[in-house]
Amino acid sequence: MAPSRGRKWQTEEGRAIIKQIVVKKVPQWTGGLRDWQATVIAWILDGEDVLCITATGDGKSALFAVPILVLLEVAKNPAMYPGFGDRVISWRIGPGIGELVAGTHVKPAFGSALVEVD
Structure with missing residues (x-):
């Protein structure tokens, strides 16, 4: 899948x-990310x-x-x-998603169904 929003990350x-x-x-992760991890994570965030x-x-x-x-x-x-x-987050996790994303602009999705969270 090619990045649809450019390569900003x-x-x-x-x-x-x-x-x-x-x-x-x-x-508590005092060493932080290794350079190679930051690079790969940026690729993932860019899709x-x-x-x-x-x-x-x-x-x-x-x-x-x-x-x-x-x-x-x-x-x-x-x-x-x-x-x-501006990135949409897809979720494949169970109960408790409402509390996890409360106060955010996150739109959880379970499989192929979108779920509205107040």
Whole structure:
């Protein structure tokens, strides 16, 4: 799938925002993202398909967790990240989604059904 909104997360500003959000949301992760992780996460946020092959324990889990954290943070505070809050988040998780996205502009989707959250 080609990126439909350009490659804004792959810019220096986009990568800086990713790293800033990780520091804010995961303060116990003192080393932050590795450069290769920030690059791959930017690709994911820009809608690019990614195949990542790396050693066990090298940090692949961050590649699915961090984009969610980034998009939730941007959805909750769009004024802090102008130009980066236009991405729709798709969800495949169960009960509790309402509390998770409360106060955001996130539109959860379960499978092929969109769910309205007040």
